[in-house]
Amino acid sequence: MVTIYDIATKANVSPMTVSRVINKSGKVSEATRTKVEDAIHELNYIPNTSARYLTSKKSKILSLVITDITNPFFTKVARGAEDKAKQMGYSLLLCNTDEDINKESDYINMLVSTGVDGVLITPSQDKSKKNLRTLNKYNIPFILLDRKIDGIECDSVHGDSQEGTRKILEHLIDKGHRKIAIINGPLDVSTARERQKAYMETLRTYNLPVHEELILQSNYKNKDTNSDLSKLLSVQLEKRPTAIFAANNFIAINTIKELRKQNIRVPEDISVVCFDDLDPSIDLNPFLTVVAQPAYHFGFTGAQMLIERIEKTAPPDFRKIVLPSKLIVRNSSASAHI
Amino acid sequence: MVTIYDIATKANVSPMTVSRVINKSGKVSEATRTKVEDAIHELNYIPNTSARYLTSKKSKILSLVITDITNPFFTKVARGAEDKAKQMGYSLLLCNTDEDINKESDYINMLVSTGVDGVLITPSQDKSKKNLRTLNKYNIPFILLDRKIDGIECDSVHGDSQEGTRKILEHLIDKGHRKIAIINGPLDVSTARERQKAYMETLRTYNLPVHEELILQSNYKNKDTNSDLSKLLSVQLEKRPTAIFAANNFIAINTIKELRKQNIRVPEDISVVCFDDLDPSIDLNPFLTVVAQPAYHFGFTGAQMLIERIEKTAPPDFRKIVLPSKLIVRNSSASAHI
């Protein structure tokens, strides 16, 4: 392994001078600088991040803690974060929590152990607060992505669940739907709470009744867990929904699969819409009506704010970025027919 | 920061003993072990990976170097790799090269600098050989994923391009197609070469002529670059293809988009099929006929082999795993009608 000592010898200077050249810190004369740089190239020197970390406490590593890279929303978040990280000279560690608080805690420990400079995190649930406190304790800055945690002060990038929910429900209401069910994520996740609240508010705004039977709980994972769906469909016909609002894309997919198993057609028999888009093939066969969020920007902007925080170029006050969502009407939603 | 010295003091032992407990190395009496473990928990000690690396040269970090996490194939590869890495106590650094050799070289330097224990890499092109040599030079084991590089000895996980191509072409031939075009990736990527070779062989097997005009070059990226497509469609009618085999999913998507712009219907006017599946929404509206590869297993198996290599539990001979692909017939391919 080539060290600064090797190139110091080669360039006839002290290791300290080499260090200064590498880090562009302190004053070095033009002459010695080029001498050192030549030696660096000749010997193919690559600095050792670990050694550097030990004294400087900077690893140049960020981490992205999300629930599942397989969800197209997070895939794009990851790409955005990685692009910005690379651009700024940082690496990105990927962590999938699967909405599991224990997995998340494991990862947080790993990240502390690794000495990452900062973390972009979509907390798995409200309990994640303890993990954020751990990061605080070790002075590791973090950005909250997509989900909020009460009582935590930090920079964040969120979507507008309230606005998005309203938009997509108005679309359904426009289409004549009056009995709209929601299949939500778990209520210990902020987005699910916000979407449920907005769901109820919007219905009230349009003088539509809120039926308890039409509010279902599921989870955000890519796993069939819609056993409740049968209940929903078995309610007396007058109350049976003509449309379903799924709180995220995975829920929508599972719901539609389940409906089809039961020979219920979408959108002829029931409309299904959701939060978050599906990529990249969705244009080929436009089907699911969604409220899309600018996922790439979640990651990109989040990484940018994080790096600014790390490098102390951020404004002292924490920034809360709210990114707009966009209604995309496709074919899974049709006019109400009952 | 809590160090082994702190817990050594607390437990009334030497730092070395603490180290032994943490690493389960050497002999430690049951009594002192528990004493030390208690202290570790009380003080909430988390080992410092960098310090550990400096002496042991083990970072417990792997890297996944792929072309684009946004491609559903690689999304799943990443998930598989991350799952296995986590299970074995490793972290995963994500690198997107965008098929760009310079980006790839940048990343390789970063990885050396970071001191990753091993790399899973889909080389961007044949020129990547120099980057693999760099890894060799620094004794960083790596696994080749999906693409081969001549003259490099290492473990690898590949799909069967020959078999897959044959299967999907036979499907088209069964449907009565005799003029089948290929829109391929760049020929400095092994999979593109193999698919082209298999394309020609299969046509010959079935006594079908190979027309130069029906062989197009594109790239594997998610970017519209099918300007050649017009040429393909403007050839005299007898030679005009009734089906297109796209060498990957992104090419297929771009091709279909372009066809639609020109008001050419798929599959009524022309069939389009490709290598690699689209997830996770594809089941909702089954459209693209593909040869799917077990992407998750690429990553999972690759990570497993890599870790075995790192931890010296791998067999001395390099392993070449070939994973089977599977034809999935959907609606983008129909019977030939001309």
Place this chain on the structure above:
DNA sequence: CTGTTAGCGCGTTCAT
């Protein structure tokens, strides 16, 4: 079974 010594590669601090 346990402890001591030394050094990994680098940057900080203080000199010169």
Place this chain on the structure above:
DNA sequence: ATGAACGCGCTAACAG
């Protein structure tokens, strides 16, 4: 503008 000494947190090698 440049250098020397020290220590970051940990483990390998050796002693006891």
